Amino acid sequence: MSAPLQKLVTAAIDHRRVCASAATVALAIAVLAFARAGAQGMDVPGCGTLVNAYGPYDYTNPADVRDHLPIVEQFHFDRGVDALKGHAQSGPQSLGGDLAYTLRAFPNHHRALDAMGRYQLRSKQAPAPGARLTAECYFERAMAFAPRDGVVHMVYGIYLARKGDLDAALDRYLEALQMTPESTELHYNLGLLYADMKRYDDARDQAWIAYGSGFPLLGLRNKLVRAGQWRDPPPEPAPGATPDAGATDAPAAEDGSTSAPSSSGGAESQAESTEPEPATPPTDAVPAEAKPVTEEP
């Protein structure tokens, strides 16, 4: 479903809730039918179609989450499925099918995507038993369905990094960074990846951004310390101080750090010459990130 259509559908549903006249219900049904027809054209090359008997619904759309997620999770994505042990009722033999069902109904279900990736890595089969499609396919379908959902790209990057495909993981993370530059979790994972790639200056830049915004996990710092590559961020200039030629303000530093990866050859020298200040934490950053989770609905 295209983004404009998604907005239309959402607006129609919201409007229906406020003013449930026959006319608005008819309009909503017409818009939904039009959207469904559009989805029928959404084949994902090599990965089937997004058309599904139930859905497809958008994991980032509050109305879809409210109206359709509970029943999907109740029957197909409980804690046992997320932990790859199997649903409480259907058991481990249905694990692949439960994950597949969840991702057909909610193609961009972040936790289910992560679980599908883990399931395939654990099973060492592609597709994993019962999953019908490969984990890569489910990620491709998610990106086709919700192209502006940055968390999908991040979770795909995490999967690729776990798989050892570091260059492909970097591509996903950088794409995610375009969509969710404020995500401290993304900066943290990107930093871990840079450290694995031995791009320590870039890794340190990401660490400073993540920790400057209150990200709680010390793994990236520990990783850089172990590699002998950790440095504390430079002190912030005193208020009112005249910046010298080498100083940068926080927004410029963040821009520099995020653009550095795109020119891999010059990344180190750029990072050295424009050391970023830690980003100013948003007021809700610490509570939201204190227990690291993706953007759950």
Next chain:
Amino acid sequence: MNVADDLKLLLADNLQLGARAQSMTRDSALLGALPELDSQGVVQLITAIEEHFGFAVADDEVSADTFATFGTLADFVASKCA
């Protein structure tokens, strides 16, 4: 209940560490040493620990260096179970 043994099983199951989990000692580094402990991996592990041991992990407990080593994590779990 042996916290260390249970914790090794949880690490093996949730991070797909396999035999590596069984060979862990108190000094084995976790965060920053295990590639599997990206942000999603930590969430997965915390959820599994909460379910298995029956307590909730508070936000500020995550921010402490609880996950530095297998020993610090085992101590944390033991203190919560006490």
